[in-house]
Amino acid sequence: MKRKSNTQTNQARREFIQKTALASGGIITAPFSMDAMVHVHNDKTLKLALVGCGGRGSGAAVQALTADDNVELVAMADAFADRLEDSLRTIQEHFEGEKKIDVKEQNRFTGFDAYKKAIDLADVVILATPPGFRPYHFEYAVDHDKHVFMEKPLATDPAGIRLVLKSAQMAKDKKLNVVVGLQRHYESKYLDLYQKVIQGDVGKIRSGQVYWNSAGVWVRARQPEQTELEYQMRNWYYFNWLCGDHILEQHIHNIDVANWFVGEYPISAQGMGGRQIRTGKDHGEIFDHHFVEFTYANGAVISSQCRHQPDCMNRVDEVFQGTKGTVELGKAVITDLEGKEIYKYPRDWNQDPNPYQVEHDRLFASIRNKEVISDAENGAMSTLTAILGRMATYTGKMITMEEALNSKLELVPREMTWESTPPTLPDSQGNYAIPTPGVTKFI
Structure with a gap:
């Protein structure tokens, strides 16, 4: 069988993004x-x-x-x-x-x-x-x-x-x-409001904001008897080969909702991020805040923000603005262009079946x-969307979805044992290399 050229392979991937x-x-x-x-x-x-x-x-x-x-x-x-x-x-x-x-x-x-x-x-x-x-x-x-x-x-x-x-x-x-x-x-409130969106109650979605802002999650301190690999495996949230950063591990939920409600996957992203509060050695190599603009082929632009910083505003939510109104998923309401409520989810969603x-x-x-x-396909493409956002914040560059899908970045070895060297290693002081926008390269 004749092997496909890189051009043919890339075209096939482009068509997958467009048609999925x-x-x-x-x-x-x-x-x-x-x-x-x-x-x-x-x-x-x-x-x-x-x-x-x-x-x-x-x-x-x-x-x-x-x-x-x-x-x-x-x-x-x-x-x-x-x-x-x-x-x-x-x-x-x-x-x-x-x-x-x-x-x-x-x-x-x-x-x-x-x-x-x-x-x-x-x-x-x-x-x-x-x-x-x-x-x-x-x-x-x-x-x-x-x-x-x-x-x-x-x-x-x-x-x-x-x-x-x-x-x-x-x-x-x-x-x-x-x-x-x-x-x-699989959540009744989301399914109900999604039906309202696709039947045109807010018109065509043109913009939106999705959030996962919280104080952060657990940290597992290094123990004296641990090898480097065991330490990273137990403190896995803070290493990209295992976790992918919190824009991926948590904020994917909200990014996925954006893709779902807009009705397609973004074509590009640009953003900013860093670590200001969570800077210890046990915090590995990930950021504590990200802000990304995702641009879609239909012209919609979704702003995405996630933060792991205590004593700040906490919010986990999705809001989308359309040509006829706004849908707020957290409040479960739709308002018109004047801000008047025109629909509210009719039940107490806290009493709905657990999704x-x-x-x-x-x-x-x-x-x-x-x-x-x-x-699985949608799960993979929403995962890739969050990876695209991470690439944009780490590099400080605008990156396309096609570039992300074709990226040569490969963080996780297929075969590992307890004798394997982890993909990420600390320096002599126990610090891990932190991505730096404008310096970190897209691979």
Whole structure:
């Protein structure tokens, strides 16, 4: 077979960005082929594996086991044995020893290749490790015909995004269900207001503001006995190969909503950022604030801001201005051009079903009903949008989405052991290199 030229490959990627549809709710359904997954039946006990046993992974496992009466947790995998055992106890305590949890000692796997052993034993897998590993874990799960729930973001670099997109297409071809933890797509309030937007209540969206401003998250201090690799793995939030910076790990939720409501992915971004408050050695290499302007092909410009600084204004929200009015997702209202309220979400959304649970309810219902949910493409493109924003703030340059997708940046090695050298290393004083706008180069 003749190999495609770089020009042909780049053109194909351009066409993918232009043509990938943002379906309502991020959910694409397709007929289920009986011969594609003959091992799944309505009355079958579905075997569940958890890969990544932190707080989010443990919570996702509880939600998966709650979603379906005939699901059993049979395998777990994590880099660290102590985290795995803590997670197992948490899940067992939640269900008070119900038979849903049958993780035999020989099915508790640790280390960098543990995910393969756990996935091999399951019908459905939860992928909840630090996101740097997600592309490889997703690839393996799809290669082995597993339905997947995976947490956002889906990668930390463009090389990972390209792998996720390839696996996403394979999952669709195999008619495997893939749900991504961008739970606003499964939240009643967001779905209701999105319908109002697409039916034209605010007109065409021309601008917007999305926010994740908070005091920050946990820090895990270095322990004397730790190697550099173990320290980074335990304090993973502060290293880009593992986390991707908080614009990616948290703010992706709001950026994804912008893509969803605008109806496409941005074509370029420019912005600024840095670290002023969170500057210690245990804060690794990431910024504590980002501000990005995302420009879309339809002319919309979305302003994105995220901040990890205490004693400042906190806000997690999305607001969009259209040619006929404004939609505020936090307040769940639509106002006209004069600021008059013309629609308000009719229920107390605090009493609505928990979208974290709904994700899993929908996943298992889709498996049982022989349907298909395909969230991975949108999850990958919203992840890439956040990576694009990080590239813009780190370099101080305007960068296009095409440049980001074709970037040679590859942060995460495919194969690692506890003897591996981490991709990022401190200097002799224990400090990590910090990106500097105007100095840091786009790769």
